[in-house]
Amino acid sequence: MKIIITNTSRLPIYEQIASQIRNQIINGELVGGYQLPSIRALAKELQVSVITTKRAYEELEHDGFIHTVAGKGTYVSNQNMTLIREHKVKDLEKKIIQLLQLAEDLGLTYKDVRDMMDSLAEEE
DSSP, rough: OOOOOOOOOSSSSHHHHHHHHHHHHHHHHHOTTTTHHHHHHHHHTTTTOHHHHHHHHHHHHHHTTTTTTTTEEEEOOOHHHHHHHHHHHHHHHHHHHHHHHHHTTOOOOHHHHHHHHHHHHHHH
């Protein structure tokens, strides 16, 4: 598991941690049953507060990405593919919004963008 904390990011550190773990789960880098480092071990490794890692884990657990077994540890949940797909679709929607905003900034119409996408899809 690789997590990179950026002090220049606008996101709070706990959100950076949660987001990176969430993305690794969604992308299949962390699979169901994988044991995550303890809150204290991760805090030490990342050189952040235990409270920060605890909050990241709580957010992930609330969203169903991980679960904690008392006395044993914290594990990646055995996600169903529907939930993972839902998160990927949500990410795609964000990227489409960014694309449409960029197109608007360039003075391109929706039809221009659709024509470009159709042309690119035919090449594949």
